[in-house]
């Protein structure tokens with residue numbers, strides 16, 4: 001079996017049980033969608049896939065933002081801005097893809113989504129965890 005594109009490991013644990021559980025589910029879900037995404041060459045299938053990735057991430061961000069609000073996290077606004085910017089960039093990338101589909105875009109987008117998620121969990125989400133305990 002080949003290695004998954006996106007895999008949650010202990011390194012990604014932030015120390016908040018509910019969010020760690022959610023991140024594990026999120027990584028698994030996005031991994032499956034990314035694998036589907038890179039495998040497809042049909043433009044419509046790819047667009048459906050990207051739409052699903054966007055939706056799942058949006059749901060995750062909403063959950064995390066709710067948690068931060070409840071905990072009165074002092075850097076809520078900055079953290080939410082990071083989520084929002086990523087979703088905006090994602091929409092831009094989807095539009096770009098619709099206008100000019102192709103393999104290079106798929107690879108770039110796949111790497112970008114994966115890397116952003118890992119970096120955000122390791123950086124923003126971990127920092128948030130340390131300050132909401």
Ligand SMILES: [Fe+2]
Pocket residue numbers: 023060064121125
């Ligand atoms: Fe997160």
Ligand SMILES: [Fe+2]
Pocket residue numbers: 064079083120124125
């Ligand atoms: Fe986050």
